[in-house]
Amino acid sequence: MTPSHHPSAATLFDYGSGSLSEPLALAVVTHISMCAECRERLAQIETVGGVMLEDLEPEEMSPDCYAQTLARLDDTVPIPFLIGDVSAVDSPFAGTPLTPYLGGVGELPWKRLGRGVAAVDLVRRRNRGTRATLFRVSRGTLLPLHGHRGREMTVVLEGKFFDETGAFVAGDFIEHDAEMVHRPAVTSDEDCVCLIAVEGRLKFKGVFGRLIPLFVDM
Numbered sequence: 001m002t003p004s005h006h007p008s009a010a011t012l013f014d015y016g017s018g019s020l021s022e023p024l025a026l027a028v029v030t031h032i033s034m035c036a037e038c039r040e041r042l043a044q045i046e047t048v049g050g051v052m053l054e055d056l057e058p059e060e061m062s063p064d065c066y067a068q069t070l071a072r073l074d075d076t077v078p079i080p081f082l083i084g085d086v087s088a089v090d091s092p093f094a095g096t097p098l099t100p101y102l103g104g105v106g107e108l109p110w111k112r113l114g115r116g117v118a119a120v121d122l123v124r125r126r127n128r129g130t131r132a133t134l135f136r137v138s139r140g141t142l143l144p145l146h147g148h149r150g151r152e153m154t155v156v157l158e159g160k161f162f163d164e165t166g167a168f169v170a171g172d173f174i175e176h177d178a179e180m181v182h183r184p185a186v187t188s189d190e191d192c193v194c195l196i197a198v199e200g201r202l203k204f205k206g207v208f209g210r211l212i213p214l215f216v217d218m
């Protein structure tokens, strides 16, 4: 199936220039691995970026440039990339950019978070709440209404879900900013597996929502 929801041009540019955090970059590259259109868009962005770099006049480096670079290395993470060797992983997501994050285990270590929801933690960055998680949501499950403290990027891997902004199927990429409050729901015909990368902890709404963080580490 061809995805019909894609990363914005700004997000693709951020991915191409290496300025996304690892969890968000993983979401983008996972979509790219499923979307020929975005592979093409990314190639164009990289071509334009290369031309712009060639046009830049070399600048003299400031004396503390090296120290600044070292300080930034803490923040810099390798961008997940498309890989070919998947032999060690026996899971539905073998052969995807998720493979290096699955630990080479056969059965995925799903952790039950609540009724109808299980998760596998893939990447978590200390102190900032930025992380990428695989979620498996049972058919017919309505998730709590929640907002965000930063960007949220979702890639549908299997099944489908919908929220206030639309309906999404495998391959689709959904991007929400900190303003967005939504209540995703999974259709009643099949389970849905998504990769979700978020910056900052989620903000739950309502009585049920306030109870959720007590037992769900999201």
Ligand SMILES: [Zn+2]
Pocket: 003, 005, 006, 007, 031, 032, 035, 037, 038, 039
């Ligand atoms: Zn795309």
